[in-house]
Amino acid sequence: MGWFDIRVGDASLPFQDGACGRTPGRRWIKKNDPLLSVLHSTRENLDVVTDLRFKRQSIRFLTFQAYPLRNWELAEFEIYGEGFVEEMTYITQILDFGRPISWGQIRWSGELPEGARVEIRTRTGHTPDPKLYFAPNNNGDLDQITLKDYLKIDALSRLPTEYDTENWSFWSPPYDFAAGLRDETLPAEAWQDGTPLLSPGPSRYIQIAIKFFSAPFAAPRLDQLSLQLGEAPAAQEVVGEIWPIEVDSFEPTTFTYVVLPSFAADNIGFNRLEILTHARVDTIESVVLDGSPVDPDLFPYEILDDRIVVQFPAVKGEEDSFKQLEVVFNAPVLRFGTEFSSWVFNSEDPDQIRQQVRPGNATFRFSGDVLAVKTPVGGNLLVNVEVGPNPFTPNGDGLNETLTISYNLREVVADRTVSVHIYNLAGQVVAALPPTRSRSGQFSQEWDGTDASGQRVPPGLYLYELSLDVEQGERKTGFLAVAY
Structure with missing residues (x-):
């Protein structure tokens, strides 16, 4: 040629x-x-x-x-x-467990070289196929048909399929690869490692999608993946909603969180509710079960950095169906559309597999039927910066020894570097705190009053600079005093 x-x-x-x-x-x-x-x-x-x-x-x-x-x-x-294939996707078959089950943790073993990436996602459902198939009838209307009949139609004449959103969840966000890694130092049966499975349950079917992104001469590897599951769900279904669903500031707001369960005879019930708040809750004002207040002295609650866990008398069996659980708490919302996801579980269950609460109509008092809260759009990403005690006295007497710089990040959906530098009035850097990588939430860093060589700085006035590494760049500055 x-x-x-x-x-x-x-x-x-x-x-x-x-x-x-x-x-x-x-x-x-x-x-x-x-x-x-x-x-x-x-x-x-x-x-x-x-x-x-x-x-x-x-x-x-x-x-x-x-x-x-x-x-x-x-x-x-x-x-x-x-080198290696740049991108490859593996999707499992639809896995059928025979009956609706609760999902606990998901974990895996493998390697992730520098420059490579793995995205693992899941979806769950109640039918064997997440697709719906249609064909026109003699009147020109569309009838739903089976896959078998759909495949009999000429390939070029087939109508597009539709996703069965009523019976299948959408693909979950990708799991953090490091969070789900198997810890070989822990007994496998204890399930003390792994990360919570994000797709809703109870459900009979699950599918897993794994996408590999290779570097030119380094490829990720996945050796095995396992699921923790419970054959006896806590409840047949649990729906929840939050109110209000829109706030006009980033200050703590009083929220009412309502959960409504329905039970079948073989459900094990639950006596705990865990709510992901993303930021630390200021106070829990009340917990009410079926119209009766829950005594916090008998059923104490936990306030953690990004969630709360409340306990209450166990609800179980068909007679406890539709007993409302209501939690009132104060918390800030730092990202638009923040979803206050929650899970119920039974503390007497050895595995304590958590069942996710689905957004829905849990009470007729509120019209939202959602678990997400909207916030103002735009504005600063670094907010509510506070420095104290100011002045502080790092002189070894045990009082006011460290300076705490606290701040909130809002609308930061991916990890970004936050750095803190301390300057003297001549503009020279006297201290640089270890940088951190964070997304929306509440954070703080401490300075012990020493310079880069570990020596105490002289008393006087200093300038702090708090910087967020984003495309536009954002920083906050202010003065602090050191006294002896």
């Missing part, structure tokens, strides 16, 4: 894979397709064996076009790559 060209494209191009089927938004490759880049083109080729080498790049699609279209022959065509 005297004239040929080779064109290539990466995975971002909207081309259809294969010759059969049709995916919305994708098309087949055309002759001399303008979306493809010319990798090599020659108008005069006299070599019987052609060996082409080119700079390493990511390629998903490759076309070979020879001219003239007749009187040429191609015996072999070989392509070799370097």
Whole structure:
């Protein structure tokens, strides 16, 4: 062949894979397709064996076009790559556990080299197939049909499928790979490692999707993945809602959280409710079960940095169905659309598998039927910066020895670096606190009054600078005093 060209494209191009089927938004490759880049083109080729080498790049699609279209022959065509496949997805079959079960933890073993990434997601459902299939009837209306009947229709005539949102959850956010790693120093049966499974239960079916992103010469590896499950759910269903669902400031707000369970005869019941608040709750004002206040002396609650756990008399059995549990607490909301997810569990269950509360109509007093809260959009990301005690006295007498710089981050959805520097009035850095990586929440850092060499700084006035590493950059400054 005297004239040929080779064109290539990466995975971002909207081309259809294969010759059969049709995916919305994708098309087949055309002759001399303008979306493809010319990798090599020659108008005069006299070599019987052609060996082409080119700079390493990511390629998903490759076309070979020879001219003239007749009187040429191609015996072999070989392509070799370097390194690892850039991106690969593995999706399990729909896993059927035979009956609705509760999901506990998910964990895995594997390696994640620098520059590589793994995204693990889950979804759960109540039917064997998350897709709905349709075909027009004689009247032109659409009827739902089975997969078997759908496959009998010519591939080019099939209507697009729809996702069964009534019976299947959407794919979960990706799990933190480090959080779910198996800890080989702990007994496997104890399930003291892993991370909570994010998809709702109880459910009979689950599916897992794993997406691998490789570096040019390093690939992630997943050796095994396991699920913790409970065959006896705490309840048949638990729905919850929060009120108010919109706040106009980032100051602590009084929220009412209502949970409504329904039970079947074989459910084990629950006596704990854990609510993820993302920021530390100021106070829990009340816990009410079926209209009766719960005595905090008999059933104490826990306030942790990002959640609360309340306890109450156990509810179990069909006679306890639709007994409302109401928790009133004060907490700030630092990100628009923050979801106050929650779980119920039975403290007497050895595994203490938590069952997620689903957003829904838990009370007719509120109209939201959601667990998410809206906040004002825009504004500063670093808010509520406080420094104290100011002045402070790091002189070794045990009183006011350290300075605490506390702050809130809002609308920060991915980990960002926060750094604190202390300057003297000449503008020289006298101390730099260890940088931290954080997202929306409440945080604090401490300074013991020493410089980079570990020596106490002289008494006087100093300047602090709190910086957030974001695209626009944001910082807060102020004065502090050291006295002896």
